[in-house]
């Protein structure tokens with residue numbers, strides 16, 4: 355076809371643009387903020403009937419890349435992911451050119467074994483038995499959704515055929531991720547049937563409040579079925595007490611899910627794995643390698659202590675798809691999706707190259723950098739600190755300055771990308787120390803940039 359290009363030329367173009375990006379990340383670590391309407395005009399994003407000539411296409415593509423926010427630069431503290439790990443990028447690039455789908459061994463071949471090996475290693479790390487299993491959904495929100503569906507279908511095996519007929523109640527702390535509400539609506543449980551349990555000043559779910567609420571719901575004839583514990587809350591980075599929650603869940607026969615999308619990576623650290631104490635008693639566990647481990651988006655996993663619940667909720671026969679090999683290798687039978695991207699290989703290339711010890715170093719380093727940041731602001735009289743270590747989020751306010759205004763100005767004036775969050779009525783800046791390419795100087799420079807910016811505005 356006349357529109358086919360030589361892929362080797364495209365890879366050469368990729369290399370050229372990537373070199374330019376690496377240089378630009380140093381020269382301009384922040385891209386211009388700008389308004390979407392202006393960027394649309396500046397970049398020639400519009401699609402037309404006629405093809406674009408090669409040279410113009412390459413230049414246009416490069417401009418598009420260089421105007422995109424730089425999440426790997428040392429000025430990006432805005433999200434729970436940041437930085438770039440070469441070996442993981444290599445794995446992802448290969449997954450793209452291989453273009454397998456992870457539903458069957460016939461189509462995925464050894465990539466299926468790669469995914470299974472990661473699942474097996476993590477299940478064993480968190481103390482799940484041989485009965486356990488897992489899969490890679492599209493992200494942490496979907497991992498949490500799968501947990502909710504497994505819990506729902508365990509509570510009443512007829513729901514998947516007849517629909518929800520009872521008032522199911524799920525429990526989660528007020529600090530938990532917003533996917534809880536959406537997922538309850540998708541699962542037919544209803545947003546109003548999620549009970550948001552108050553958290554203490556550290557951001558941990560209050561156990562007595564949880565138990566009282568469960569009792570009150572039982573007395574009303576409602577059907578409690580699910581508790582979500584968060585291991586690393588989105589704003590304060592706090593870990594809920596999994597062990598204590600498992601006692602309550604046992605007592606009332608509730609499914610215990612641990613949302614470790616952010617903080618589950620502590621499992622790799624001898625020093626910090628205590629934060630996940632009791633994880634082996636949970637029924638399911640969600641974990642994102644694209645947050646603390648620096649694997650490119652997305653590389654997200656859901657684990658079930660008993661894999662029969664994965665099959666119960668997600669398996670479906672399809673003669674046109676499953677044509678050989680055992681279900682153990684036809685991973686589509688445990689998945690929410692049909693066609694499924696290979697999100698395992700990039701995690702595997704990182705893990706294989708640095709070893710489990712290397713993953714431990716990554717995790718320890720991030721907690722260490724957060725400690726460096728906390729030590730600095732705790733000693734500095736102009737800062738009010740809201741987060742507590744160990745956590746990879748650093749929450750603070752500076753000199754009583756409105757955090758929303760400050761974050762916005764820092765962004766608009768291309769100083770730093772950082773966001774804000776809230777606990778109760780208090781809003782503060784939330785910085786994140788997950789970019790392992792940042793050294794201590796970069797971590798401290800973040801505060802210097804803020805201080806100079808405020809000083810120069812006077």
Ligand SMILES: Cc1ncc(COP(=O)(O)O)c(C=O)c1O
Nearest residue numbers: 493494495531586588613615616
């Ligand atoms: C605690 C927690 N759970 C779940 C998620 C959702 O993960 P994803 O962005 O991969 O959907 C996040 C994202 O920030 C999170 O912080």
